[in-house]
Amino acid sequence: MLNCKQTTVLLSQSQARRLSRKERLLLRLHLMFCPHCRRxxxxxxxxRQSMRQWVRDK
Known part of the structure; x- marks a missing residue:
């Protein structure tokens, strides 16, 4: 299972690339049990949504 540091790295990487099936599974598993990483x-x-809105409203 991933630790919180590994999870935050994967969450960040998921913004730039598609995670592998294994990475997605490990990420989901960790998020099921960790309220801090879900937050x-x-x-x-x-x-991300706020920045998109800010760019649209510029």
Whole structure:
């Protein structure tokens, strides 16, 4: 199973590339049990969406 540091790296990499099946499985497994990494994923999504909106509104 992944630790939190490995999970945050994979979450970041998932923005730039498609993760392998194994990486996706390990990521899902970790996220099922770790509320901190789930919160980090939500924060990343919020920032990404906010930046997209900011670029559109410019």
């Amino acid at each position: 980090y994923r939500k924060q990343m999504a919020f920032i």
